Amino acid sequence: xxxxxxxxxxxxxxxxxxxxxxxxxxxxxxxxxxxxxxxxxxxxxxxxxxxxxxxxxxxxxxxxxxxxxxxxxxxxxxxxxxxxxxxxxxxxxxxxxxxxxxxxxxxxxxxxxxxxxxxxxxxxxxxxxxxxxxxxxxxxxxxxxxxxxxxxxxxxxxxxxxxxxxxxxxxxxxxxxxxxxxxxxxxxxxxxxxxxxxxxxxxxxxxxxxxxxxxxxxxxxxxxxxxxxxxxxxxxxxxxxxxxxxxxxxxxxxxxxxxxxxxxxxxxxxxxxxxxxxxxxx
Numbered sequence: 001x002x003x004x005x006x007x008x009x010x011x012x013x014x015x016x017x018x019x020x021x022x023x024x025x026x027x028x029x030x031x032x033x034x035x036x037x038x039x040x041x042x043x044x045x046x047x048x049x050x051x052x053x054x055x056x057x058x059x060x061x062x063x064x065x066x067x068x069x070x071x072x073x074x075x076x077x078x079x080x081x082x083x084x085x086x087x088x089x090x091x092x093x094x095x096x097x098x099x100x101x102x103x104x105x106x107x108x109x110x111x112x113x114x115x116x117x118x119x120x121x122x123x124x125x126x127x128x129x130x131x132x133x134x135x136x137x138x139x140x141x142x143x144x145x146x147x148x149x150x151x152x153x154x155x156x157x158x159x160x161x162x163x164x165x166x167x168x169x170x171x172x173x174x175x176x177x178x179x180x181x182x183x184x185x186x187x188x189x190x191x192x193x194x195x196x197x198x199x200x201x202x203x204x205x206x207x208x209x210x211x212x213x214x215x216x217x218x219x220x221x222x223x224x225x226x227x228x229x230x231x232x233x234x235x236x237x238x239x240x241x242x243x244x245x246x247x248x249x250x251x252x253x254x255x256x257x258x259x260x261x262x263x264x265x266x267x268x269x270x271x272x273x274x275x276x277x278x279x280x281x282x
Contacts (some may be wrong), residue, residue, distance in 0.1 A: 001200075009018050044101060044112030051099040053126055058090045065093070084134055086122035091134075094127050099211055102129025104128040105141045107152050108235065108271030115234040115266055117237035122228050130232060131155055131214055138177050138197025151200040151238075153212035155230070175203070176254030189276045191265045192243070193253035196256045205238035210271055212236075235271070237263045 058065045071073070073091070094100060102110050110129050125131040131153040132141045139153045154174060174200040179189050192198060204211050213233040221228065240257040 005083075041111055046101070046112075047101045047111045051094055051101050051127050052119075052124055053098060054099050055094050055127055058060065058093055059086075059121070065090075068093050076093065084122075085178050086091060087121055088134055088257060091123045100129075104138075105129075105132060105152055105276070106278060107141065107150060107211075107273050108269070109267045110212070112210040113232060115232060117232045118183050119230040119232075122157075122230065125155070125214060129255070130212060136177065136197065136201060140197055140200040141273070141276050144277060148203060149196075149200045150203050150207065150209050150220055150273070151211045152196060153200075154197075155214045157216040159271070170260035171257050172258055174256045174258055176256065179249075179251060179253070182217050189249050189251050192254050194254065201238055201254075202241045205241050205256070208237065209273070210265075213257070213258065213260075233260070234266050237261055 007197050046188065052246050058068065066077070069077075072091070074089075074096070077089075101112065113128065113130060115163045119125055119128075122134060126134065131139050137155050137157065138151050140149050141152050142149045156172075156174065176192050176214075178192045178198070185264075194202065201211065203209070213236045214230050216228055218229050236258040237260075238256050241252050241254065243252045245251065246253045
C-alpha cells in the first residue's frame with residue numbers, strides 16, 4: 001500500500017473514532033441533564049396542584065373570591081355568577097395571584113402533566129397550560145410572521161353531535177370547527193371552511209406535528225360539581241384530512257383522523273417549535 005493510501009486509511013479511521021466519541025459525549029450530556037429535567041418536571045407538577053387548589057377554592061369560597069378581586073382591582077360580582085364568564089374570571093384571578101403554569105403556548109407535551117390526568121372544569125385546562133381556549137375546541141399557535149398556524153390541542157367535549165367516531169382505543173375521527181347546528185340558532189348553515197383551527201390541524205398533518213387531545217367524560221361518581229371531567233389523553237398525530245357532507249344538514253364538514261403516538265414519544269421535547277407566538281391572552 002502506498003504512503004498516500006495508508007494516509008487516507010488512517011484519516012478514515014480517525015474520522016470514525018471521532019464520530020463515535022462525539023456520540024458518547026452527546027449521550028453523557030443527555031444523561032447528566034436528566035436529573036435536572038426531572039426535578040423541573042416535578043416542580044412544575046407541584047405548581048399545577050397548587051394552581052388547581054387555588055382555582056377550586058375561588059370557585060367554592062365567595063368571601064375569598066371577593067377579597068382577591070378587591071386586592072387586584074377587579075370589580076365585584078354582580079348577580080349570580082355562572083357559566084363560562086365565571087370561569088374566565090376565576091382563571092384571571094389565578095393569573096393575578098401568579099399561579100398560572102406553563103404560560104407559554106407550545107406544541108407537544110406540557111410540563112408536569114401526565115397522560116390520564118383529570119380536571120374538573122374547562123378553566124383548569126387553561127391555568128395549567130393544556131388548552132388556552134375557554135370555548136373553542138381547537139387551540140392554535142402561529143409563527144412570528146403569521147404565515148403558518150398549527151393546532152396545539154383539541155378538546156372533544158361532545159358539543160357537536162356525532163363529532164367524533166372512535167376507531168379504536170388509540171384512534172378516532174374528529175370533526176372540524178364552525179357551523180355547528182346546535183349553536184347556530186336560526187342562522188343559515190354554511191359549509192365549514194379550511195380556516196382557523198381546521199387549517200391548523202391540516203398543517204399539523206402536513207408538518208407532522210402532534211396535537212394534545214383532551215376528552216370530556218360524564219363523571220359517574222359525581223366527585224365534582226360539574227358532573228363531568230376532562231381527561232388528558234396524550235399526543236396524537238393527524239394522519240388524514242378530508243371533507244364530507246353531513247347527512248343531517250347537507251353541508252360540508254372537515255374530518256380529521258388522529259392516531260395516538262407511542263408511549264416513548266409522548267414526552268419527547270423534539271416536538272417544540274421555534275419562532276412562534278407563545279403568549280396566551282385571557
